[in-house]
Amino acid sequence: MTDDTAADSESAEEPELGSEMADHRTEMSSILGDAYRGELDRETTWRSRLDQTTTWGVTVVAAILTFAFSSPDNPHYIILVGILAVSLFLLIEARRYRDYDVYRSRVRLFQQNLLANALDPSAGVEHEDWRSKLSQDYRTPTLKVASWEATANRLRRIYLPLLAVLLVAWLFRITAFAPNESPLTTASIAVVPGVLVVAVIALYYVALSMIVLWPQDREAKGEFREGDPNEWKESN
Template structure:
């Protein structure tokens, strides 16, 4: 940081106030504690928004399946409409997940470097410049996760199982509900051939699986790591 004093008296006064807070350990501890509680509250708020979107998706799937199998006269393509609806919820949730990750990454900086170090200083800091990183993030907040990583994350955790249920339901609907017809004939929608519909569905699910399995470095902060969930690890 530069030691030069700003020419503007107001800026100089603000810089001096900031320096005083940084110099006072008790004041800084209080500020960081309040900041941590604030970020934790924002993280919880965005977590609840993610849950709301998931609830909408599950509700829509349940309603569509109930109606689709309530009568043999109901068209099978209502299940395809359900797939489109779930995909819409997926992208809404992915956008919310990117905002959620902003606040979760800040909370993780506090936990990894402030709380963890206070509990066990022998391990040292996770990030030596964590206060600078946090300061920069407050000055210029940025999204840290790409839209494709967010989509892949929500696919793996929530939406792939929902879409799998819809796929099984659609296949059952065009086969078991019309045993005397060719499934590709039953899959037709108005003037659209059933073969074309089946190919579109196959391409959609192929793309979904590719997004989930495509290898890429993970940018999301604070994800639970894979490992044995059993006992606490003893410090060496």
């Protein structure tokens, strides 16, 4: 048998391998169990990456505040540098959160439709076509959460409090440390007038508040939500 013939024979058999496994319940249960453990491990890995970014943000905030208030001669705009750095961490974490949600959504499909049904078969499955959905996701993996939602999620949970602390610290720095000067004068940076600096900071925080408060349907899977579980269950 030539190499081309052998390759054609193997390719003809390969498409049937999956369907043969699906007909054997024991083998299929083993495959699904291994797949669940694999997806859970990937979810845990990306969860740890989210925690790493958060740790960087908290460390930077602590270092910036320590330096800014260690001496009256230290410039106030070092806190603005901290705001910029934390905002960068926010964008990094939002991107990581989108990747994390890919694996979290798969884990939730297993939990909602396989594990939950095994524990209580009378309740049925959450999604009748969950195996088709999981198969399609394995064939064509896609990000399921928009950048807007990911940013709002991380802001709401972690970064808005950090940025609020930096804002309060900056306002205190330009007022209490220069009581004989106008805050608008103290807020100036080199040739940039204080009015412009304050306006930019104000607009930035208004934009952050709008991102957090803007109503929208959430696409992220497996989020802990308050209220009646039937309400958000229907929304999904």
